[in-house]
């Protein structure tokens with residue numbers, strides 16, 4: 001059984017929370033503000049496997065319990081925010097493992113998307129597919145410029161982006177831009193992402209990004225009561241309710257689609273292309 005342990009590692013303002021075995025995330029909380037930074041750190045590319053998703057899920061539970069005032073989701077891997085789902089979870093797998101993986105993804109996403117506290121994605125690297133979903137599920141996005149990319153590239157792998165990925169994107173950039181985006185598997189550079197509203201701000205370096213993160217929290221932290229979280233719930237509830245209604249049916253469709261030999265072939269080819277790129 002996993003438990004988060006909290007203890008002060010310095011006499012200063014940060015306390016650290018340590019996760020169980022392999023540290024695929026690093027977590028630190030500012031004692032003064034109770035704002036927590038979660039750093040993804042699963043080499044080489046922060047691909048989201050069951051273990052990493054489970055760790056994120058536990059952290060989300062813990063932050064809800066400890067009345068967290070804000071979450072910053074970012075990465076400790078140079079140039080990568082997250083490469084999206086770990087494709088090895090899809091390749092040459094079995095139905096039970098795939099089913100467990102998909103359930104973990106669904107449950108973890110729901111916790112992030114419905115977090116009662118404010119969430120910011122500090123996107124300090126490439127962010128394709130489910131990496132993009134992680135960022136879009138936060139309340140605010142600040143992305144380092146100029147050379148990183150973000151978007152739903154699933155079409156290029158030959159697997160459809162799930163309906164809730166699409167609906168989250170729609171809620172941010174609108175239906176038409178989402179349709180164009182997902183059907184072409186478009187990956188956007190930082191400035192392009194800003195221009196279509198996929199991200200909220202850009203930053204030229206981490207210092208500037210951190211200062212923008214702090215301004216975001218400063219603007220909202222003094223709000224009294226629960227009005228912010230209640231309105232966030234209202235804004236997102238139509239997606240959440242549809243997701244809850246369809247999540248079991250969706251899992252079955254995903255299993256059928258991924259286990260299909262043609263899909264397996266597409267994933268294999270995609271992997272080979274990734275490995276052979278110059």
Ligand SMILES: CCCCC/C=C\C/C=C\CC/C=C/CC(=O)SCCNC(=O)CCNC(=O)[C@H](O)C(C)(C)COP(=O)(O)OP(=O)(O)OC[C@H]1O[C@@H](n2cnc3c(N)ncnc32)[C@H](O)[C@@H]1OP(=O)(O)O
Nearest residue numbers: 047083084085086087126128129130160253254257274275
């Ligand atoms: C009929 C009704 C149907 C209904 C069905 C509904 C739904 C369909 C079913 C399922 C939906 C599935 C949704 C999936 C969403 C996803 O997230 S899929 C994952 C998509 N991710 C990507 O395409 C990212 C691919 N990676 C990259 O583009 C680059 O790696 C990078 C992130 C830009 C980093 O580039 P960089 O040059 O720094 O690194 P490398 O490319 O050299 O990679 C290093 C190493 O890592 C391996 N790797 C990269 N990405 C992944 C990954 N996502 N999973 C696993 N492994 C990955 C890469 O192969 C390299 O390995 P090495 O060569 O062995 O070192």
